[in-house]
Amino acid sequence: MEQITVGSATTLANVERWLDRPPADIQIQLGRDSGLLPFAEGPAGNVIASLKKNTRIHVVTTFKIDFAKDLHDLGCLETPFGMQLLYNSTDVKDARGQDCRTALLEAVWKKVLQKGGMLGSGDAQYVFFRDPDYVAPECLRVVLDGGTALPARQFNSILKRAATFLAGKGFGDSNAEEHLLTFLYEATANANEHGAAAATGFRGIAVRKIIFSREEELATRDLPQALLDYARRCWKGRSGSLVLLSFTISDLGRGIQNTLAPIPDESERSRLLRAFLPGESCNPKGPDIVRGQGLGKILRAASALKALIVLNSSSLLAYRDCSQPNETPGGPLTVHPANLLIPGGTSITIMWAPPMDSRPAGNSSRQLADEC
Secondary structure (H helix, E strand, O other): OEEEEEOOOEOHHHHHHOOOOOOOEEEEEEOOOOOEOHHHHHHHHHHHHHHHOOOEEEEEEOOOOOOOOOOOOOHHHHOHHHHHHHHHOOEEEOOOOOEOHHHHHHHHHHHHHHOOOEEEOOOEEEEEEEEOOEOOOHHHOEEEOOEEEOOHHHHHHHHHHHHHHHHOOOOOOOHHHHHHHHHHHHHHHHHHHHOOOOOOEEEEEEEEEEEEOOHHHHHOOOOOHHHHHHHHHHHOOOOOOEEEEEEEEEEOOOOHHHHOOOOOOOOHHHHHHHOOOOOOOOOOOOOOOOOOOHHHHHHHHHHHHOOEEEEEEOOEEEEEEOOOOOOOOOOOOEEOOOOOOOOOOEEEEEEEOOOOOOOOOOOOHHHHHHHO
8 A cells, every 4th residue: 555644844745745656545544733735735636536546545643633622623523625535545543543534524524614704823814615515605605596606706705714814914905816816716617517516525715825934945845936026026025934825726527628629730738728718718609799718707807916827627737937027917827747646626826925015814714704
């Protein structure tokens, strides 16, 4: 049996290696500090779903899980990735060797439902979606005519509160931050429309905070090159620490390029880029003048924020650093020349440095979750 240890800063490259000739049985070890970097969280859920098809996934934790007490400090098990891992695993054994998969899955999901679909900690807030029966979490939705809708006002309110808790007071008051909320709403609506899987699976929205106390830290952390370069540009003209917010929207669908009808002799990479052009959509052509505008709005929002955007769409990885001096507003993504092993799903992350005058908010993570 091959063992995988999930470290405190698991990268997308680490996650992809989980798919490299997997054996019939695989053991994934988690500690309290196990976690994934923003660009890896969404793809990791799709990798787990893919492994499940031919591999028995066994999970072990280095800590004890005590159901007699209030379950807390479960680390990454209380994230959409953790729920996906619990759901697709064969068993979950804690430090005492006790199999607690079923009880743990039920307990964490009960907590998610009690909190309206949102859990959080001091450096991360997560909104949970479960396909096909919880595609609109309670904290983001309104009920209309027996169905559910994802209203922009409700969505913006919840995401503002999550970001304000992490970044400081006043978030959402500037045009740049309104662009960010537009990005998040359009990406989530696109995921709900085209990326909801028929089988049960967990996905979500992740709002994360990364703090660098000194610029010298950049050289000591294991960071993807794109994030490293972006952080260095953001540091120019700043004093003190650097706070980066990341927002990730992920789904379990087929990948953006696989939802568009192909054009003769068109490559998969070209089809992915075409999806971001105005008027392109996987929906049938019709008179709707806003058809195919969502992905384009995402690029325009990233440009307005001077943000870093990283997209994983099935086997393709694309990015755009809008902090570059010669960046063209709303310009195209750059698609990485190498294909990934990841077979499906879409994950869009936007990384952004809030204004330097943001001040810490005074509420606690438990209070934020309770309010939702």
